Amino acid sequence: MNPRLELRDISKRYPGVVANDQVSLSVMPGEIHAVLGENGAGKSTLMKIIYGAIGADEGEMVFDGTPIAAHGPAVSRALGIEMVYQHFALFESVSVVENIALCVSGPFDLAGLSVQVRDVSEKYGLPIDPHRLVHDLSVGERQRVEIVRCLLQDPKLLILDEPTSVLTPQAVAKLFETLRQLASEGCSLLYISHKLDEVQALCDTATVLRNGRVTGTAEPKKSTPTKLARMMVGADLPETHHGKAITSGKPKLSVKGLMTSADDQFGIGLKNISFDVFGGEIVGIAGVSGNGQAELVSCLSGETPTKTAHVITLDGADVGQMDAGHRRRLGLAFVPEERLGRGAVPPHHLSDNAMLTGHRLGMVKNGMINRGAANAYASDIMQKYNVKANGHEAVASSLSGGNLQKFIVGREIELAPHVLIVSQPTWGVDVGAAAFVRQALIDLSRSGAAVLVVSEELDELFEICDRLLVICQGEISPSVDRADTDVEEIGLLMTGLNTPSSVAPSGGISR
Amino acid sequence: MDLFTAIFTGTIIAATPLIFAALGELVVEKSGVLNLGIEGMMLVGAAVGVWVSYVGLPLPLAILCAAVAGALASLVFGVLALTFLTNQYAAGLALAIFGTGVSAYIGKGFGSTPIDALKPLVIPFLTDIPVLGPLLFNYDPLVYLSFILFGLISWFLYKTKAGLIVRTIGESPDAAHAIGYPVIKIRYLVVLFGGAMAGLGGAYLSIAYTPLWVENMTAGKGWISLALVVFAAWRPARVLFGAWLFGGMTILQLQGQALGLALPSEVLSSLPYIATIVVLVIISRNRQFLALNFPTSLAKPFRPAR
Numbered sequence: 001m002n003p004r005l006e007l008r009d010i011s012k013r014y015p016g017v018v019a020n021d022q023v024s025l026s027v028m029p030g031e032i033h034a035v036l037g038e039n040g041a042g043k044s045t046l047m048k049i050i051y052g053a054i055g056a057d058e059g060e061m062v063f064d065g066t067p068i069a070a071h072g073p074a075v076s077r078a079l080g081i082e083m084v085y086q087h088f089a090l091f092e093s094v095s096v097v098e099n100i101a102l103c104v105s106g107p108f109d110l111a112g113l114s115v116q117v118r119d120v121s122e123k124y125g126l127p128i129d130p131h132r133l134v135h136d137l138s139v140g141e142r143q144r145v146e147i148v149r150c151l152l153q154d155p156k157l158l159i160l161d162e163p164t165s166v167l168t169p170q171a172v173a174k175l176f177e178t179l180r181q182l183a184s185e186g187c188s189l190l191y192i193s194h195k196l197d198e199v200q201a202l203c204d205t206a207t208v209l210r211n212g213r214v215t216g217t218a219e220p221k222k223s224t225p226t227k228l229a230r231m232m233v234g235a236d237l238p239e240t241h242h243g244k245a246i247t248s249g250k251p252k253l254s255v256k257g258l259m260t261s262a263d264d265q266f267g268i269g270l271k272n273i274s275f276d277v278f279g280g281e282i283v284g285i286a287g288v289s290g291n292g293q294a295e296l297v298s299c300l301s302g303e304t305p306t307k308t309a310h311v312i313t314l315d316g317a318d319v320g321q322m323d324a325g326h327r328r329r330l331g332l333a334f335v336p337e338e339r340l341g342r343g344a345v346p347p348h349h350l351s352d353n354a355m356l357t358g359h360r361l362g363m364v365k366n367g368m369i370n371r372g373a374a375n376a377y378a379s380d381i382m383q384k385y386n387v388k389a390n391g392h393e394a395v396a397s398s399l400s401g402g403n404l405q406k407f408i409v410g411r412e413i414e415l416a417p418h419v420l421i422v423s424q425p426t427w428g429v430d431v432g433a434a435a436f437v438r439q440a441l442i443d444l445s446r447s448g449a450a451v452l453v454v455s456e457e458l459d460e461l462f463e464i465c466d467r468l469l470v471i472c473q474g475e476i477s478p479s480v481d482r483a484d485t486d487v488e489e490i491g492l493l494m495t496g497l498n499t500p501s502s503v504a505p506s507g508g509i510s511r
Numbered sequence: 512m513d514l515f516t517a518i519f520t521g522t523i524i525a526a527t528p529l530i531f532a533a534l535g536e537l538v539v540e541k542s543g544v545l546n547l548g549i550e551g552m553m554l555v556g557a558a559v560g561v562w563v564s565y566v567g568l569p570l571p572l573a574i575l576c577a578a579v580a581g582a583l584a585s586l587v588f589g590v591l592a593l594t595f596l597t598n599q600y601a602a603g604l605a606l607a608i609f610g611t612g613v614s615a616y617i618g619k620g621f622g623s624t625p626i627d628a629l630k631p632l633v634i635p636f637l638t639d640i641p642v643l644g645p646l647l648f649n650y651d652p653l654v655y656l657s658f659i660l661f662g663l664i665s666w667f668l669y670k671t672k673a674g675l676i677v678r679t680i681g682e683s684p685d686a687a688h689a690i691g692y693p694v695i696k697i698r699y700l701v702v703l704f705g706g707a708m709a710g711l712g713g714a715y716l717s718i719a720y721t722p723l724w725v726e727n728m729t730a731g732k733g734w735i736s737l738a739l740v741v742f743a744a745w746r747p748a749r750v751l752f753g754a755w756l757f758g759g760m761t762i763l764q765l766q767g768q769a770l771g772l773a774l775p776s777e778v779l780s781s782l783p784y785i786a787t788i789v790v791l792v793i794i795s796r797n798r799q800f801l802a803l804n805f806p807t808s809l810a811k812p813f814r815p816a817r
Contacts, residue, residue: 053689054816073691089686091679093803098675103690108672135803 002065004029004157004188005050005081010059012045019045020056021212027157032179032189034199034220036232037209038430040400043192046209047159050190051083052076064156077103080156084146084163090134097130100149120151124178139289140171147178158182159190164198168288169458169491176202194232194431195459196225208232233431240439243446245466248279252450253419254313258306260295268292268474270299275469275476277419277450282441283479284465285454286490292474293454294337297423300452301334302327315418328357333417335408337424337454339401343408346397350389351378353396354411361415377414385410386436402433409437413444420444423454438464458487472496516645518762523654524720526758528553528712528729530657532736533743533750534664535708540740541668542701543681543808546588547603549709550733551610556581556710557717558614561724565621570629574653574714581710582703584610589702593695596812611727618724628722629653651719653711660708665747677701681806684813694813709733735784742791745804749791757787 003026012020019042027033037043048054050061052071061068063079076082090099097114104113114130121128126144134142143163150158160179164172179202183189193199199206200220208216208231216231258273270292277283287293298304300312302324309318314330324334336342344353351374355363363373378392385406389399396404405426412420425441426434442464445451455461461468462482470477470493477493532549539546560577564570587609591602629651637648668674676697680687684694712732717724735757743749760783767779795801 048816073689077691085689089683089689091682091686093682093807094675094679101672102675102679102687102692108675133803 001028003027003062004031004064005190006062007046007050008060008062010046010049010056010061012042012049012054012056018212020049022059023209023212023214025207025214025217027188027190029156029188030183030186031205032183032191032203034203034206035190035192035209036194036196036199036206036228038194038232040430041209041232042212043209044161045212047083047161047190047192050076051081051159053083077105077153080153081159082150082153082155082157083159083161084143084150085161090142090145092135093133095131095133096128096137096145099134099145100130100152103149104152116152117148121148124148124151124181125174126178140167143167143175147175151182155187157188157190159192161192162194163191164193164195168494169487170495172198196220196228199228200225210234229431240435240442240463242442245281245446247281248448248450250278250316251276251313252279252315253277253300253421253452255300256311256313258296258299258311260299260304260306268295270295271474273474273476275479277452279418279448279450280445281466282445282451282453282464284461284468285452285471285476286458286461286468286494287454287456287471288494289456291472293423293471295474296471297334297336297421297454300421301332301336328415329360331418333357333412333415333420335412335420335422335425337427339404339408340397344396344404347395349378349393349395350382350387350399350407351375351392353407354378354381354392357411357415381407381410381414384414385440401427402429405429405437406433409440413440417444417449419450419452421452421454425453425455426457426460434460458490461490462487470494514766518759518766519646520649521762522755522759523650524758525761526754527654527657528715528720528732529736529739529754529757530661530751531712531715532709532733533739533754534657534661534747535705535712536736537740537743537745537747537750538664538668538677538708539701539705540809541681541745541806542677542698543684543806543811543813544592544698544702545599545603545810546585546592546606546702546705547600547737548585548588548606548610548733549705549712549736550729550731551607551614552581552584552706552709553610553713553716553729553733554614554727555584555610555617556713557728558617558713558724559710560714561621561626561717561722562617564626564718565624570627570718573718574629574711577714577718578707578710581708581713582706584613585702585706585709588706589699592812593698593702596814599810599812607733615726618726622724622726625723626718629719653715653719656711661747661751668747678806681808684808684811685816688813688815694815698813709736712736739787739791742788742795744791744795744801745806749795753787753791756790757783760786 006026008024009022010020011022023046035043035046049056052073052075068075097110097117100117101108101110101113117130126148128141128144128148134145163175167175179189191203203220206218206220207214208218210232218228220228254276256274258270260270262269268291273296285293299306302322305323306312306320309320312320314327314332317330319327319330340346354377355374358377361377363370363377375392381387382389382392387403387407389403422441425437429437441451441453453461453465465482467479467481468485468490469479470490472494473496532553536546536549556577559580560573563573563576584606588602588606591597592599631649632652634648638644668678676692680692680694680697688694713729716728739750739753743753764779764782768776772779
């Protein structure tokens with residue numbers, strides 16, 4: 001039997017970077033094949049080459065025994081190659097069925113297509129309403145639309161680019177059922193991920209990439225996470241070290257009855273949110289994005305002042321109506337979710353970016369900038385936090401995601417804050433840098449500061465937090481100690497089912 | 512002709528050039544391209560229309576040539592903005608200035624020379640209906656064409672697959688490219704269409720409204736069309752309504768001036784602008800409505816990933 005897809009020595013170079021270096025892999029019909037690698041290993045580039053969205057510089061692709069000569073997305077669709085993008089390729093202003101109509105050939109018959117969409121979505125257990133606007137759908141629903149769109153084409157090869165990054169554990173389990181059903185029908189799957197547990201649960205074979213090269217192939221079900229990680233990272237996974245949490249007697253950050261109204265129909269209003277964060281501990285807020293995290297963080301950081309001052313207290317002071325600068329003077333530090341644009345000014349030097357929040361440390365006198373002090377401060381952060389960049393004169397946008405994040409986190413920690421709020425600390429950061437950032441947060445909390453982490457990565461929250469809260473539809477759950485809970489329970493809370501932990505959850509990911 | 516009939520028909524006629532130009536621009540903007548050069552394309556259309564008629568060719572051919580000239584003028588913008596990825600604001604402004612100059616050059620030989628105007632179309636029976644006949648069935652063919660094009664454009668944008676593609680390219684050209692649509696080619700076609708529509712709007716002014724060529728005779732109608740599209744929240748029916756509102760207020764304030772209203776003429780002249788903006792802003796203030804109709808990628812240069 002011919003392989004469904006065979007890649008021979010595919011290479012792709014961008015100025016200064018080799019994204020793919022002589023990559024070869026082969027997928028049989030009905031096989032679920034993982035492409036494993038850290039962020040920046042070249043996985044997404046390779047998938048885009050397979051789909052034809054970008055062209056390879058060298059190499060050959062063979063599909064069902066026939067070489068593909070002139071490639072492009074249209075060729076892919078004719079061959080039966082479909083792709084679910086990491087960042088969805090959906091149009092928000094039009095309905096589900098119109099989105100799907102854009103990808104199917106044949107007459108423009110929305111009514112007939114709606115029927116087909118319903119049929120396929122029922123067959124694979126992916127409920128969607130074809131007439132809703134994509135704008136009104138949650139991320140999980142959008143992903144279902146993408147998958148149904150691919151399934152309508154009867155694909156022979158389905159590419160999924162990190163499909164689980166936005167899903168709850170229950171939704172992931174559901175997705176895996178669908179994917180196994182597809183594979184059993186003979187469809188080949190290319191599954192891109194950096195999550196080892198998922199790959200072990202789902203995939204038959206794996207190709208591991210590091211720095212654009214294939215570093216090995218494996219059968220994940222027979223391998224161990226340590227072996228796979230070594231192929232991915234090139235070294236053993238770094239572990240974080242926890243000291244014992246000794247918490248302060250009084251909360252450093254306290255939220256009491258915080259309410260906001262949604263500023264438009266797409267926003268979320270916060271409903272009576274109350275929680276405390278004590279010095280010496282890390283508290284995590286879990287939740288699927290779009291459930292009020294952005295609104296909560298904006299209230300806490302001071303971007304959105306609250307209606308009354310006493311709903312947020314910082315070291316006992318009512319700060320609800322203070323602006324962000326005022327709160328920072330009282331000892332608050334904040335690492336926003338968007339690194340470029342909010343956390344750092346993209347075209348500015350690192351020393352200028354360090355000064356944005358570090359100016360309180362004597363870098364400005366009588367309104368004049370002390371360049372020397374700013375440069376020294378930036379260089380100091382770069383050294384301490386292991387930031388790889390071309391000196392303090394490198395512009396923020398030239399750094400990789402992981403290095404910029406280390407710089408921003410370092411800049412905030414060096415302020416010696418009483419309270420640090422961090423949103424998505426390791427989003428898009430490679431494994432090594434992520435471990436570094438996590439350790440830095442733990443160390444800060446153990447030195448007596450209160451740390452609040454908002455993240456969608458459950459594994460991360462379980463790794464670093466002492467207590468966990470879950471936000472869903474603008475409401476927050478009671479806090480649970482990390483030691484007393486597990487991924488299943490938090491996952492259920494994330495979907496809004498306020499199930500007590502005694503109810504046995506069904507169908508999780510096997511670990 | 513009584514006063515009401517005069518105001519009503521005056522409104523429809525005054526609105527026609529705006530309807531052509533603004534509907535064309537609406538389709539262009541729906542695809543995510545902002546062409547600020549409408550004024551220039553209208554002037555080129557107006558001058559070429561008169562020129563073709565002046566050398567003795569029939570009016571329908573003059574109108575067709577005006578549309579083609581508008582499309583050719585838009586190509587200047589298209590090449591700059593779509594192929595060379597110039598800033599769209601700058602390219603559009605350049606076209607506005609370029610069109611003004613080129614039209615003045617074209618019109619050198621026949622400036623202010625009256626030509627035969629486009630005559631109202633007499634429709635058997637319909638034009639003779641008392642009251643309704645003079646109100647609804649006593650216009651030149653271009654007025655009817657503007658209504659037909661309004662219907663066609665609305666149908667095209669919201670009922671056909673091609674229209675869906677244009678709208679989605681305006682939302683996310685990257686996603687459209689990723690699923691295999693030739694974004695730049697489609698945008699070129701749309702820009703050419705917008706140019707032809709602006710050319711028609713210009714020809715209406717110089718062939719039907721005031722049948723002669725005068726330098727800069729559009730007097731800002733291109734800019735008004737541009738504003739109409741924005742204030743109409745990119746919906747064809749609202750563009751139509753806005754154009755009528757503007758046309759109607761123009762005619763009313765002229766009547767007011769003729770009747771010797773005790774307001775300074777400057778105040779009266781500014782009324783159409785104020786009224787149109789106020790009314791369209793009020794009807795378009797629903798944020799969700801705006802969010803869903805605004806072409807998200809408007810004026811952003813697009814380069815396909817390689």
